[in-house]
Amino acid sequence: MMLLYLILAYSIAIVLFINRNKIINFSLIGLFLLLQWGFTIYACFHFRSSELDYFSFDSLGILLLLTLSIVSVPAVIHSLIYIKDNKDSAQSRGIYFAAIAGLITSIGAGYLSNHIAVTWIFTELTTLCASALIYHHRNKLALEGTWKYIFICAISITFIFIGILFLSLSLIHAGSSDLSFKNLLANSDKLNPFWLRLSFLFIFTGFTAKLGLVPMYTAGIDAKDKAPGPASALLSSVLMNLGFVGIFRFYVIIANTPLQHWANLVIGIAAFLSIFVATVYMVKVKNIKRMFAYSSIEHTGLVMLGIAAGGIGYYAAILHVVLHAFVKSSLFFQYNQLYKVFQTKNIYQIGNYFKYNTTGAMVLLLGFISAAAMPPSGLFVSEFLIFKALFEANQIIVLIAVLLLLTMIIWAFGKNIFKILFIPAVGFDEKTLIVISPWESATQFVLLAGAVYLGLNPPVQFVQLINESIMQLPI
Amino acid sequence: MINVLLITFLITLFYIAIANRMLTYVKVLALQGVLLFFVVFLQLNEISTLNLVLILLETIIFKSIAVPVFLAYILKRNRITREAEPFLPNFVSLIITTIIVVATILLANSIQDTHLNKIFFVVALSTLFTGLYFIATRRKIITHVMGYLIIENGVFVLSLAVGNEMPMLVNLGIMLDIFASVLILGIFLNKIGDVFKNIDVNQLSNLKDY
Numbered sequence: 001m002m003l004l005y006l007i008l009a010y011s012i013a014i015v016l017f018i019n020r021n022k023i024i025n026f027s028l029i030g031l032f033l034l035l036q037w038g039f040t041i042y043a044c045f046h047f048r049s050s051e052l053d054y055f056s057f058d059s060l061g062i063l064l065l066l067t068l069s070i071v072s073v074p075a076v077i078h079s080l081i082y083i084k085d086n087k088d089s090a091q092s093r094g095i096y097f098a099a100i101a102g103l104i105t106s107i108g109a110g111y112l113s114n115h116i117a118v119t120w121i122f123t124e125l126t127t128l129c130a131s132a133l134i135y136h137h138r139n140k141l142a143l144e145g146t147w148k149y150i151f152i153c154a155i156s157i158t159f160i161f162i163g164i165l166f167l168s169l170s171l172i173h174a175g176s177s178d179l180s181f182k183n184l185l186a187n188s189d190k191l192n193p194f195w196l197r198l199s200f201l202f203i204f205t206g207f208t209a210k211l212g213l214v215p216m217y218t219a220g221i222d223a224k225d226k227a228p229g230p231a232s233a234l235l236s237s238v239l240m241n242l243g244f245v246g247i248f249r250f251y252v253i254i255a256n257t258p259l260q261h262w263a264n265l266v267i268g269i270a271a272f273l274s275i276f277v278a279t280v281y282m283v284k285v286k287n288i289k290r291m292f293a294y295s296s297i298e299h300t301g302l303v304m305l306g307i308a309a310g311g312i313g314y315y316a317a318i319l320h321v322v323l324h325a326f327v328k329s330s331l332f333f334q335y336n337q338l339y340k341v342f343q344t345k346n347i348y349q350i351g352n353y354f355k356y357n358t359t360g361a362m363v364l365l366l367g368f369i370s371a372a373a374m375p376p377s378g379l380f381v382s383e384f385l386i387f388k389a390l391f392e393a394n395q396i397i398v399l400i401a402v403l404l405l406l407t408m409i410i411w412a413f414g415k416n417i418f419k420i421l422f423i424p425a426v427g428f429d430e431k432t433l434i435v436i437s438p439w440e441s442a443t444q445f446v447l448l449a450g451a452v453y454l455g456l457n458p459p460v461q462f463v464q465l466i467n468e469s470i471m472q473l474p475i
Numbered sequence: 476m477i478n479v480l481l482i483t484f485l486i487t488l489f490y491i492a493i494a495n496r497m498l499t500y501v502k503v504l505a506l507q508g509v510l511l512f513f514v515v516f517l518q519l520n521e522i523s524t525l526n527l528v529l530i531l532l533e534t535i536i537f538k539s540i541a542v543p544v545f546l547a548y549i550l551k552r553n554r555i556t557r558e559a560e561p562f563l564p565n566f567v568s569l570i571i572t573t574i575i576v577v578a579t580i581l582l583a584n585s586i587q588d589t590h591l592n593k594i595f596f597v598v599a600l601s602t603l604f605t606g607l608y609f610i611a612t613r614r615k616i617i618t619h620v621m622g623y624l625i626i627e628n629g630v631f632v633l634s635l636a637v638g639n640e641m642p643m644l645v646n647l648g649i650m651l652d653i654f655a656s657v658l659i660l661g662i663f664l665n666k667i668g669d670v671f672k673n674i675d676v677n678q679l680s681n682l683k684d685y
Contacts, residue, residue, distance in 0.1 A: 117647055124654055131658070147616070154623060154655045158630055161651055162603070165630070168637050168644055172590050177641050194586065 002051040002112075005039045009105040017098035020090040025097060026080065032101045033076055036108070040069040043112070054118045054180075059468035060318070061112040064245060067322050068111070068238045070450070071329050072104050074443035078230040078333045081440060085340065088136075095132055096228070103129035103234060110242045115180045116167070116203075119246050120160050123210060126239060127153040133231040134223050145226035152219035156209035160246075163202030170195035181249050185472065188256040196254065200263055203250055204270070211243025212236075212293075212300050214273040224293040224332075229339070232289065233332035236296045237325035244303065244321055251307060255473050268308035272398060274301030279405045282412040287345045288338070291416060292331050295371055298409055299324045299379075305402065306386040313389030314470040319455070320382035326451040327379060330444040331367040334360060337436050338420075342428065347416050351425030359438035361421050366448050368417040372410045378455015477517050481598045484510045484632070485576065488605045491625070492568040496557050500621050501546045507628050508539025514635060521639040526646070533649045534631075537656075542624065545660060549617065560614045571608060576601045595636035602629025620659055627652050 012032045019025055043057045043065060050056035079100060083093050103126055110122035127150065135146040168179060174190035176183060184191070209216035220240075224232040247267075254263045278298035285291045299320065306317035337360045342350045354361040370377040390399040454462060487503050487510075494500060512534040519527055549555070561568060579600040583593045606626035610619050634648040 117643070120647075121650070124651070128654075128658060150659060151619065151623070154659055155626070157651065157655065158623075158626055161648065162630055162633065164647075165633050165637060165644060168641050169588075169590065172637070172640060179641075192588070194588070 001039070001042055001046075002055045002109075005035065006105065006109060008035055009101060013098045013101040013105070016101060017094055019094055022090070022093070025093060029076055029080075029097045029101065032104075033073060036069050036072055036104060039108075040065055050114065054115045055109070055112045056114040057112060058114070059465045060245065060248070063318070063322065063462075063465045063469065064111045064238075064241050065108055067241065067325050068104065068108055071234070071238055071325055071447075074333055074447065075100065075104075075230045075234050075329070077443060078233070078336060078440075079228075082228055082230055082336055092136060092138070096136055096231075099129045099132035100231065100234070103133065103231075103239070107234075107238050107242050111245055114182060116164055116184075116250065117179055119249070120157070120164065123160070123207075123242060123246065124157055126210070126242060127157065130223065130227075130231075130235060130239065133235075134227045136228050136231070137226070142226045145222040149219045149223040152216060153209050156206040156216050158206075159202045160206030163199045163204075163206060166195045166199035166202060170199060181253065184253045185256060188253050191253075191257060193257065193259055196257065196259060197262065200250065200254055200259070201266070204247055204266065207243045207246040208270065209243070210239060211247060211304075212240050212274075212297050213243075213304060214270050214277055217274065217277070217297050221290060221293045221297075224296075225287065225290050229289075229332055229336035232293075232335070233329035236293060236332060237329040240296060240300060241321055241325060244300070247304075248307070252472050260474070264308045264310065267304050268398070271301045271304035271308060272402070274298070274304070275402055275405050279408050279412075282409050285412075285416075286347050288347055288350065288416070288420070289332075289335060289345050291347075291413070292328065292335070295409070295413065296324070296328055298406075299328070299371075302383060302386055302402075305398075306382075306389055309386065309389035309393045309395065310473075311389045311392050312385050313393075314473055315466055316382045316385030316389060318466045318469055319458075320379065320386065323378045323382060323451045323455055326447045326454075327367060327370040327377070330363065330447040331371060333444050333447075334363045334367060334441065337440060338364070340434055340436060342425065347419060349425055349427065350420050351423045351428070353421050356430075356433055357436050359441045360436060363441045363444040363448070364417060365421060367444070368413060370448055370451055372413055373406075374410075376452055376456060378451040378453070381455040477514055478594055480510050480514050480517075481594050481632070484514075484628075485598055485601065488576070488602060488625075489569065489572055491609065492572040492605070493565045495565070497550055497555060497615075497617070498547065498557070500618070501543045501550070504546070504621060504624055504628075505539045505543040507625075508534055508537075508543075511538060511628065511631060514632070518635050519638045519642070519645070522642040522645075526642055530645060530649060533652065537653060538628070542656060542660070546617070546621070549660075555615065555617060562612045562614065568608075568612065572601075572605050575604045575608065579604070592636050595632055599629045599633035599636070602626065602632065605629075623659065624656065627655070 009032065012028055016025060016028050043062055046057055047062060048057065083096065106122045106125040106129060110119050113119045113122060131146050131150050134149055135142050170192040171177065171179065171187065173192040174187040176187055205215060209219055212220045224236050227235060251263065254260060274297050278294045278301060281294045282291060285294060303317045303320050306313035306320065337357060338350065339345065341356050344350065353364065370379060373379040373383040387399060484507060487507055491500060491503050494503065512531060515530050515534055519530065579597050583597045603626055606622045606629060609625065610622035613619065613622065631648050631652065634645045638645045
């Protein structure tokens with residue numbers, strides 16, 4: 001089934017790429033969604049089984065695959081709206097949908113792979129698809145963003161490969177040559193610590209380009225700025241989760257070796273620096289899309305802090321990843337309506353949004369409350385648990401510093417959002433106002449409500465999936 | 476014999492550090508491909524013939540013919556100036572490259588590991604860091620691409636060190652080579668040449684927060 005899914009999905013992407021007919025294009029992307037959901041349901045029914053040797057439907061994979069499939073539906077709906085409004089040429093429309101389909105497939109396959117090299121291959125493929133999306137507008141700035149993204153991702157992919165090579169050197173000491181996560185975990189006590197250390201450094205640095213963490217976060221910011229809104233939503237939610245999967249699966253192995261404390265230190269430093277960098281930029285940023293992107297950096301920083309703290313932090317980190325995917329993608333979906341009304345990304349020239357598009361303004365307000373982790377947002381629960389984990393790990397100073405930084409982020413975020421919602425814009429002509437159907441915001445409400453529901457009243461199966469994902473970590 | 480080839484490979488790094496003209500860079504990249512061809516031929520004697528032929532073809536056709544020819548074509552087509560225009564003088568570059576190589580040799584000597592072929596490790600790691608250094612200190616986008624190709628060659632050397640035990644990793648390295656090079660070179664350099672007339676990183680600073 002896995003093979004069938006990959007072949008069908010990639011062939012749909014190729015046909016989309018070649019095809020120039022509008023109706024065939026739209027029906028193919030609908031067909032792709034059906035395929036994606038069919039495969040997800042199949043994966044849920046075959047929980048804990050493996051396919052093709054390199055893919056297994058384990059708890060973390062299923063959890064994130066479900067998130068991916070849920071986010072991909074509004075992504076396609078908003079892409080259709082976006083393409084219709086923009087009146088793009090048949091060629092760029094085809095490339096856009098092909099890249100969306102290819103991106104979603106590659107991310108899903110990356111989640112499910114149980115072999116570090118296979119995860120790496122699908123991470124490479126996401127770079128290819130994402131770069132086509134970033135270059136969608138075909139102008140100078142888009143080219144600059146794409147070039148930076150491709151170059152940094154190419155270097156980060158090379159880093160991951162070097163890490164895999166070092167990992168294989170480490171594994172030779174255990175007398176084995178199978179690089180699947182399962183075998184690595186089974187041999188974790190025999191791995192050579194020196195090579196494992198080097199390998200962790202390189203693999204961690206490599207995956208930070210996708211995850212959006214210090215040191216390689218820069219490419220992602222430019223990418224999310226230049227890509228069309230629905231594509232940015234995918235880049236800043238589910239693609240970041242792919243980076244998380246890469247790091248987390250390797251972390252599970254290293255956590256079962258004496259190097260766990262050292263790895264926690266590395267992750268903790270990178271995470272704290274990410275929150276710091278996000279704060280610095282959030283205070284200054286005037287481009288709303290980049291503001292959302294920096295907010296994602298802050299959230300991944302928190303997730304990795306949860307991992308570094310351990311204990312309840314593991315649970316909180318995975319919960320946070322899922323909820324953040326819902327919240328941040330809904331904010332990026334909303335961005336397109338904002339742009340349609342004001343025709344600019346600059347916060348100075350946007351304002352009084354409640355008057356022009358009440359439903360959209362509601363989404364923005366609720367999205368802000370969710371992303372800033374104020375109750376009743378689901379992120380409040382996960383952030384609270386992360387702080388609790390830091391407290392229990394006796395990291396009071398880190399906790400206080402993070403809380404101070406978060407306060408500044410909420411202040412900066414709130415200042416900009418309330419400016420957009422209530423204060424009149426400079427030089428905006430109301431006569432050219434475009435009326436937006438409230439129905440276009442429906443999916444965002446569903447996503448935000450889903451984040452609240454999963455955070456405050458998580459279903460039993462959901463909690464079970466998270467607990468099973470972190471089962472192999474030492475408490 | 477492998478040692479001689481790898482040391483020659485290391486010397487090419489010093490040569491790039493003091494090279495002035497863009498075409499010299501291209502020629503050195505081609506030479507590195509040829510050196511890797513012979514290293515593969517001598518080193519990987521335990522893997523299947525078909526796989527060996529594939530790897531040999533990749534090094535000789537892709538690394539030492541296709542990529543350099545394409546780079547030379549881009550240089551000519553976009554009328555890129557012949558000088559490399561580094562931010563730092565060549566003498567400083569030479570010193571820094573030497574420091575990198577010495578540091579990696581010291582690092583390699585501190586490792587107690589019988590499974591490790593030290594010369595592969597030294598060459599690979601110093602190539603990696605020198606490549607990063609070239610990327611950081613050269614002004615043109617195309618030199619960044621060349622720095623990236625140098626890094627890839629270094630990674631390839633490292634993958635050869637474990638090639639006999641795990642041939643799959645060498646194949647993956649080849650996949651990375653072809654995929655990333657085609658992505659960077661094929662799709663982009665032409666477009667970048669058309670849009671940005673003088674390909675200079677200073678022009679790539681328009682994406683801002685405000």
